Amino acid sequence: MACSKYTLTNTGSTIINFNYRRCDDSLWEYQVELNPNQTKNIWLINNTYSIAPLFQSSVVLVNNGVFPPVYPSPTPTMTPSVTPTNTPTPSVTATNTPTTTNTQTPTNTPTTTTTLTLTPTNTGTPTSTPTPTNTETPTNTPTQTQTGTPNVTTTPTNTNTPTQTQTGTAEITSTPTTTPTNTPTVTNTPTQTRFTFAITSGLTSNVACDAGDAGTIYGDEPIFNDNTRFYNTAVGSVTIDMSGYYVHSGVVVQLTSSGFETGGYTLCSILPTLTQTPTVTQTPTNTATLTPTPTPTIGYYTYSLGYDASLSATACSATPSNYYLSPSQNPLSIGDTIWTNTALSTPASNGYYSDGTGWYLVTGGAGVIGSSDPNGC
Numbered sequence: 001m002a003c004s005k006y007t008l009t010n011t012g013s014t015i016i017n018f019n020y021r022r023c024d025d026s027l028w029e030y031q032v033e034l035n036p037n038q039t040k041n042i043w044l045i046n047n048t049y050s051i052a053p054l055f056q057s058s059v060v061l062v063n064n065g066v067f068p069p070v071y072p073s074p075t076p077t078m079t080p081s082v083t084p085t086n087t088p089t090p091s092v093t094a095t096n097t098p099t100t101t102n103t104q105t106p107t108n109t110p111t112t113t114t115t116l117t118l119t120p121t122n123t124g125t126p127t128s129t130p131t132p133t134n135t136e137t138p139t140n141t142p143t144q145t146q147t148g149t150p151n152v153t154t155t156p157t158n159t160n161t162p163t164q165t166q167t168g169t170a171e172i173t174s175t176p177t178t179t180p181t182n183t184p185t186v187t188n189t190p191t192q193t194r195f196t197f198a199i200t201s202g203l204t205s206n207v208a209c210d211a212g213d214a215g216t217i218y219g220d221e222p223i224f225n226d227n228t229r230f231y232n233t234a235v236g237s238v239t240i241d242m243s244g245y246y247v248h249s250g251v252v253v254q255l256t257s258s259g260f261e262t263g264g265y266t267l268c269s270i271l272p273t274l275t276q277t278p279t280v281t282q283t284p285t286n287t288a289t290l291t292p293t294p295t296p297t298i299g300y301y302t303y304s305l306g307y308d309a310s311l312s313a314t315a316c317s318a319t320p321s322n323y324y325l326s327p328s329q330n331p332l333s334i335g336d337t338i339w340t341n342t343a344l345s346t347p348a349s350n351g352y353y354s355d356g357t358g359w360y361l362v363t364g365g366a367g368v369i370g371s372s373d374p375n376g377c
Contacts, residue, residue: 001026002046005064010034012058019330021048023067030298030327034059043067047195047222050331052303053374054355063193194218194234199246208245209252209268217246217259224248225265225334228375230255251334264373265334270363300342301325303332305353305360312359315352316377323348332360337367 003023010016017031023043034040042049051059197219202212218234219227232240242259245252253265303325306318326344329336338348338360347367353360358374 003043003067004046005067006042006044006049007039007062007064008034008042009039009060009062010036010058011060012036012055014058016051016055016058018049018051018055018059020044020050030330031301049222052331052355053226053357054304057357065193194220194231195222196234197224197230197248199248201244201246203244205245205252205254205266205268205271206273208247209250209271212245212247217242223331223333225251225253225372226374228261230259230261232259261373264359264371264376266371267334270370298327300339300344301327301330303338303355305338305355307349307351307353309349309351312352312354312361312373312376315354315359316356318354320356323353332369334360334369334372336369338362338369339367 001023006020008018013036015036016034018034019028019030019032020042021028021044023045026045028048029042032040032042049061195218197217198214199217200208200212200214202208202210218231220229221227230242230246231238232242238259241257242255243257245254247268250268251265252268252271253261254263256262301324303323304320305323306315306320308314308318324339324342324344325332325336326339332338332355338353340346340348347365348362349367350362350365353362353369354377357377358372359376360369361371362368363370
């Protein structure tokens with residue numbers, strides 16, 4: 001059985017309850033309390049989470065995806081090798097050729113003229129290997145980038161100055177620099193999966209209920225008749241005209257071309273037949289089975305519902321009263337029986353019942369819900 005992780009947050013001002021089936025040991029958890037502003041993480045078997053429609057608007061549900069999570073295999077990223085190219089730097093050979101000219105003056109003070117000539121020498125362009133080895137070659141000769149012949153005129157204090165010629169060579173060795181390449185990290189964002197429903201469909205409710213065309217549709221809620229819209233694909237928008245009637249587990253609903261439900265949900269068993277057939281009224285017999293157990297069990301669920309015998313709109317705005325539901329039928333849905341007492345022995349009267357958001361229609365005199373519309377109010 002597939003499992004998922006849900007995160008639930010109560011944004012309302014009252015304590016709410018929900019039910020689910022635990023993933024680790026498949027046991028059911030009923031009436032789990034969630035206090036105002038409280039957040040809980042649960043690990044559950046898919047399609048087992050349920051909550052009363054009255055509390056749905058107060059709960060923020062985040063589906064964290066499949067549990068245990070499935071991680072994508074890492075994809076190796078190719079990191080290009082950097083082959084640096086050394087840019088030649090001309091070596092400067094400085095040739096100092098001072099020339100001394102003695103000029104006899106009445107004061108016997110010679111004038112010395114020094115001429116400095118700089119001759120640049122260009123070297124070739126070396127090509128480095130794919131994995132360069134950086135070697136630093138220190139030079140004691142200062143680096144000069146200068147071309148010109150400066151004239152220096154000095155007046156020495158000595159009468160005789162010898163002429164000297166000095167030659168120096170400056171060598172410059174370039175060092176390649178490797179720039180690292182950053183590889184981005186790809187983060188996968190999980191996508192919430194819609195719930196799958198096997199259906200039969202047709203142009204009328206009777207055709208859809210009587211073994212219509214088989215297919216599959218998808219909804220956002222795990223319970224079929226809690227959805228207000230369906231899709232023909234597991235992800236994305238509706239891509240076909242979905243007008244018609246669709247049946248799942250004996251419940252029929254009419255959809256618009258965009259997949260929105262219209263007119264509510266109805267049991268196929270209470271639809272009028274196209275041929276004249278005798279109507280058989282079944283009177284349910286309630287048999288209480290007592291099973292001793294060392295732990296207390298839930299005897300019933302309480303629902304606060306408005307009521308009107310003939311109008312759904314009046315039931316939506318009516319002052320609510322307490323009604324009761326069997327634990328095996330919770331949450332409230334089509335086919336469930338509404339009772340007026342905690343002993344679950346007196347069925348509710350025919351008419352419309354509402355939780356303020358949707359309505360439920362009881363027919364047949366046995367308290368059984370035959371039709372519903374989750375957003376009928």
